[in-house]
Amino acid sequence: MAALLQVARTVQKESRRLTADDVARARAAGATDADTQLAVMIAAAFCMYNRMVDGLRAKTPPSPEAYRARATEIAEHGYSDARVQSLPR
Numbered sequence: 001m002a003a004l005l006q007v008a009r010t011v012q013k014e015s016r017r018l019t020a021d022d023v024a025r026a027r028a029a030g031a032t033d034a035d036t037q038l039a040v041m042i043a044a045a046f047c048m049y050n051r052m053v054d055g056l057r058a059k060t061p062p063s064p065e066a067y068r069a070r071a072t073e074i075a076e077h078g079y080s081d082a083r084v085q086s087l088p089r
Helices: 002-017 020-028 032-057 063-075
Strands: none
Touching: 002 020, 002 032, 020 032
């Protein structure tokens, strides 16, 4: 996990600095090529989303506490909560 987090950090800061050695370290730590590719894609996506939020001046809660209740729901029921899907439309 630490090697994959390092890959993600590199992509976040300056993606062109990700090297074959970075990927080799991730492999040596047990990551597959698919794991490494997913780490790169997730880090890149989050960078894009953060730029969209900043660029659109989106209003976000000032504290992580605002997200705690929803995070608990997701942890307990997943993103596709059957309770919500079964409501009449």
